[in-house]
Amino acid sequence: MDDAIVEPRPVDRTKLSVSDELSIEIANLNKWYGEFHVLKNIDLSVYKGERIVICGPSGSGKSTLIRCINALEEHQKGSISVNGVTLTSDLKKVDEVRREVGMVFQHFNLFPHLTILENCTLAPIWVRKMPKQEAEELAMQLLTRVKIPEQAHKYPGQLSGGQQQRVAIARALCMRPKVMLFDEPTSALDPEMIKEVLDTMIILAEEGMTMLCVTHEMGFARQVANRVIFMDRGQIVEQNEPEEFFHNPRNDRTKLFLSQILGH
Amino acid sequence: MAAAPPHVAYVAERFYDDEAPPPSTVGFTAWLRENLFSSPLNSALTVISVTLLALYLPGLFQWAVTHSVWNASSLRECRAIMDASFGEGVRGACWAVINERFMQLIYGFYPSALRWRPNIAFVLLLIAMIPVLFETMRSLLWIAGGGLAIKAATTVVSLAQGDGFGPLQSPTTYFMVGALVLAYFFGGREHRRKWLILSALFPVIAYFLLWGGAFGLDRVPSSRFGGFLLTMIIGVTGIAASLPIGIALALGRRSDMVFIRSISVMFIEFIRGVPLITLLFVASTLLNYFLPPGTEFDLILRVLIMVTLFASAYMAEVVRGGLAALPKGQYEAADAMGLTYWQSMRLIILPQALKISIPGIVNTFIGLFKDTTLVAVIGLLDPLGLTNPIRADSNWNGIVWELYGFIGFVFFLFCWGMSQYSMFLERKLRAGDRR
Ligand SMILES: Nc1ncnc2c1ncn2[C@@H]1O[C@H](COP(=O)(O)OP(=O)(O)O)[C@@H](O)[C@H]1O
Numbered sequence: 301m302d303d304a305i306v307e308p309r310p311v312d313r314t315k316l317s318v319s320d321e322l323s324i325e326i327a328n329l330n331k332w333y334g335e336f337h338v339l340k341n342i343d344l345s346v347y348k349g350e351r352i353v354i355c356g357p358s359g360s361g362k363s364t365l366i367r368c369i370n371a372l373e374e375h376q377k378g379s380i381s382v383n384g385v386t387l388t389s390d391l392k393k394v395d396e397v398r399r400e401v402g403m404v405f406q407h408f409n410l411f412p413h414l415t416i417l418e419n420c421t422l423a424p425i426w427v428r429k430m431p432k433q434e435a436e437e438l439a440m441q442l443l444t445r446v447k448i449p450e451q452a453h454k455y456p457g458q459l460s461g462g463q464q465q466r467v468a469i470a471r472a473l474c475m476r477p478k479v480m481l482f483d484e485p486t487s488a489l490d491p492e493m494i495k496e497v498l499d500t501m502i503i504l505a506e507e508g509m510t511m512l513c514v515t516h517e518m519g520f521a522r523q524v525a526n527r528v529i530f531m532d533r534g535q536i537v538e539q540n541e542p543e544e545f546f547h548n549p550r551n552d553r554t555k556l557f558l559s560q561i562l563g564h
Numbered sequence: 565m566a567a568a569p570p571h572v573a574y575v576a577e578r579f580y581d582d583e584a585p586p587p588s589t590v591g592f593t594a595w596l597r598e599n600l601f602s603s604p605l606n607s608a609l610t611v612i613s614v615t616l617l618a619l620y621l622p623g624l625f626q627w628a629v630t631h632s633v634w635n636a637s638s639l640r641e642c643r644a645i646m647d648a649s650f651g652e653g654v655r656g657a658c659w660a661v662i663n664e665r666f667m668q669l670i671y672g673f674y675p676s677a678l679r680w681r682p683n684i685a686f687v688l689l690l691i692a693m694i695p696v697l698f699e700t701m702r703s704l705l706w707i708a709g710g711g712l713a714i715k716a717a718t719t720v721v722s723l724a725q726g727d728g729f730g731p732l733q734s735p736t737t738y739f740m741v742g743a744l745v746l747a748y749f750f751g752g753r754e755h756r757r758k759w760l761i762l763s764a765l766f767p768v769i770a771y772f773l774l775w776g777g778a779f780g781l782d783r784v785p786s787s788r789f790g791g792f793l794l795t796m797i798i799g800v801t802g803i804a805a806s807l808p809i810g811i812a813l814a815l816g817r818r819s820d821m822v823f824i825r826s827i828s829v830m831f832i833e834f835i836r837g838v839p840l841i842t843l844l845f846v847a848s849t850l851l852n853y854f855l856p857p858g859t860e861f862d863l864i865l866r867v868l869i870m871v872t873l874f875a876s877a878y879m880a881e882v883v884r885g886g887l888a889a890l891p892k893g894q895y896e897a898a899d900a901m902g903l904t905y906w907q908s909m910r911l912i913i914l915p916q917a918l919k920i921s922i923p924g925i926v927n928t929f930i931g932l933f934k935d936t937t938l939v940a941v942i943g944l945l946d947p948l949g950l951t952n953p954i955r956a957d958s959n960w961n962g963i964v965w966e967l968y969g970f971i972g973f974v975f976f977l978f979c980w981g982m983s984q985y986s987m988f989l990e991r992k993l994r995a996g997d998r999r
């Protein structure tokens with residue numbers, strides 16, 4: 301069972317630092333799908349430079365929570381502010397927030413009709429109004445950082461899953477986001493590709509990126525996270541520093557979940 | 565680890581050279597076996613098809629080619645010639661009717677002195693289409709070259725008959741030479757945008773060329789329009805206008821805004837639920853009751869609107885199918901990047917959705933093009949509308965197959981061209997984006 305945990309490369313923890321400036325503030329967030337109460341009284345403050353791992357059983361509302369942060373889902377009660385911008389139904393606010401928040405999806409969601417480079421330059425050109433050449437230089441720089449500059453002129457369908465996910469990360473980074481959201485970025489990948497994606501995420505962490513990451517990669521959580529949040533049935537059940545969270549879980553549901561996922 | 569049991573261990577003792585495959589698996593015989601005789605059912609179908617072809621093809625060929633008559637002034641004369649040349653009672657195709665009425669079938673009653681105007685409009689249409697359909701203007705070289713070759717051939721015939729250089733000295737010739745030169749020097753990818761400006765202006769240019777009434781061009785009333793000219797006007801307008809309107813309706817139908825959504829749904833469902841003939845009757849008669857008395861509202865224009873709306877409703881459903889087939893993740897990724905609605909539609913969603921919809925879109929185009937013949941029912945003289953006066957002419961009374969066969973053949977050429985283009989486009993797009 302130990303094989304199930306991918307150990308990413310060691311992290312230089314001295315590079316990881318948390319500022320006391322707020323990045324995301326979620327207060328009393330409630331969301332319903334019709335009658336179904338999917339998020340219940342969520343309170344969460346994220347400071348700049350934090351790396352938060354969110355875990356929990358399937359259907360507990362993890363995706364919904366992070367999708368509320370960039371308004372892919374709208375909430376019915378409570379408030380969410382990102383970098384001081386409070387999300388309302390005003391589309392301007394929504395766009396303002398989305399410009400600063402990058403998102404990486406479980407199924408990559410690259411645009412199959414565009415090359416890797418075009419995937420990366422699209423948002424800078426159209427949203428940031430960056431000149432094409434500058435956008436391409438930036439994209440190449442970020443593709444180099446995720447270690448696939450040589451694939452720039454291929455189409456997504458020609459790349460492996462791990463490469464596609466790294467492109468998706470580079471694509472999000474091209475917008476120079478202040479926050480990155482990851483929704484199970486490795487769960488659609490074959491085991492041998494998980495590590496390359498996790499290593500890419502570690503680079504981001506070391507650069508001081510504020511990250512919210514839904515994942516069950518506990519090796520990554522231990523190494524990188526400064527906080528682990530456990531969600532169940534639409535609410536935050538427990539949160540703690542990784543060490544404490546894994547070795548000293550307090551809630552029974554957390555214990556049960558950890559025993560299932562860690563396999564002891 | 566335990567040692568492998570002896571019968572599992574193996575080491576190759578020699579290496580084999582490449583050999584040619586057995587003769588029966590390559591070449592013509594293999595092709596025959598794979599394609600025509602792969603199974604008992606396939607073999608039976610092959611035999612039946614070959615038999616049918618052998619039975620009917622020679623007869624058809626005789627009728628259409630060897631026993632046909634091209635020059636005669638009436639069906640009676642045609643038959644007399646056949647009796648005299650091919651034997652008593654032998655019947656072939658009397659293409660003489662097409663020969664005599666060719667210009668009418670093409671232009672209707674458009675004044676013959678002004679027919680260079682639709683000719684140029686047609687050449688312009690081809691030029692305007694190329695930058696839309698292809699990345700370079702290379703195909704214009706072929707089209708203008710081919711057109712000039714036909715011109716040259718007719719000139720040779722004309723010279724042989726002692727009529728001089730007449731056919732070569734027409735505005736169309738100069739025009740094609742000009743197009744050829746321009747396409748040769750400015751036909752590259754980098755000039756596509758400039759050619760597209762021409763495409764955008766084409767409707768206006770074509771309108772003044774065809775109807776006149778400005779720039780010193782004589783006015784030609786709509787009642788003079790007919791034949792394939794009319795087919796092209798209705799077909800091309802319908803095709804060019806129904807795609808954007810259809811896309812707008814499809815997006816409207818998926819919109820979050822209740823008002824826009826309901827309008828789109830009602831429009832689509834209403835138009836799809838009513839036969840085109842009914843809409844055409846509305847255009848030709850009923851509309852007069854609703855318009856203030858004395859308003860001039862051209863019949864062709866009314867028909868254009870109805871045909872376009874009709875095709876748009878179908879187009880909307882085809883495009884909606886494409887939109888629905890896209891994974892939700894594409895919409896979400898576009899949203900998450902901060903693209904606006906219109907940006908994400910234009911850059912992400914529509915290019916993919918339209919690509920999926922190409923077969924359906926071209927299907928709708930082809931249907932529309934053929935449906936233009938329905939205007940005959942409200943008295944417009946499209947090629948089918950012209951068959952009635954031609955057949956009522958005492959000279960050609962009794963002619964059926966030749967007329968409908970010819971019209972059908974021309975329609976087939978156009979529709980086949982569209983279908984070929986759609987397959988070319990699908991191939992090209994598939995090569996670009998391998999999933
Ligand atoms: N669009 C939707 N409409 C209705 N219910 C939904 C929708 N999306 C998710 N849900 C439900 O909300 C719950 C939480 O979903 P989700 O946030 O995706 O869970 P997780 O990511 O933790 O697995 C699940 O029970 C799911 O079935």
Ligand SMILES: [Mg+2]
Pocket residue numbers: 362363364483484
């Ligand atoms: Mg999820």
